[in-house]
Amino acid sequence: MALSDARHAPVAAIVALCSGTEIAWPVPGAGAAAGHRPGALAWLIMLLAMAPLLRIEVGLLWAAALPRRRLTAVAAFAGAYAAPWLALGFAALAAPAPAPVALAAGGALVVAWSCAPLRQHCLNACHARPSVRAFGPAMLADAGRWGLRTGALCTALCGPAMFLATRLPYHLPAMAAVVLLAAAERRRPPRPPAWRLPLTGRPPLPWEARIISPPPNPAQT
DSSP states (O other), X not given: OHHHHHHTHHHHHHHHHHHTOOOEEOOTTSXXXXXXOOOHHHHHHHHHHTGGXXXXXXXXXXXXXXXXXXXXXXXXXXXXXXXXXHHHHHHHHHXXXXXXXXXXXXXXXXXXXXXXXXXXXHHHHTTOOOOOOOSHHHHXXXXXXXXXXXXHHHHHHHHHHHHHHXXXXXXXXXXXXXXXXXXXXXXXXXXXXXXXXXXXXXOOOTTTTTOXXXXXXXXXX
């Protein structure tokens, strides 16, 4: 019976994610209800909470698209943006409960990644604005490509911390803290990649916050 339960555990995890439930897992050396995995509802709430971070991208897309194509363009952007986060959500639910040593090691890796120059490079890339064509399938393709690129960058930036937050007993407050940290970071203008603690240095001035670079000039390339 135990073998059968183990064989069907991935299927049960996917069913739990799709149904929005939260299920308990056994933690070594603790009771069966020592931790919880976030269900689809918690993950979708997290995605909705991150929507204000995209107000500039959505505003630029809204202004660039034709009036009759605006909702379609925003839908293509949003759907592509959510794809990497949904993939991470399935992985977060299907992953087994970590041992305390693995949880501590994961926390150390998340802290190191938060200070890494490569992460600052990804954060700088979030400020770029690609060109979006205004007509037909090309417009949808450009909007979807921009959304997928932005979602992949955001997942790379905050995904490790969000994944670690789902491993904690009180995962909802931890996930909320990650969203707030992301909101504070996205307000800052690009900086040279270097090893530094997040949110260090002076806060951005009002006219510096969340500056997006203009699209490249074809005459200069």
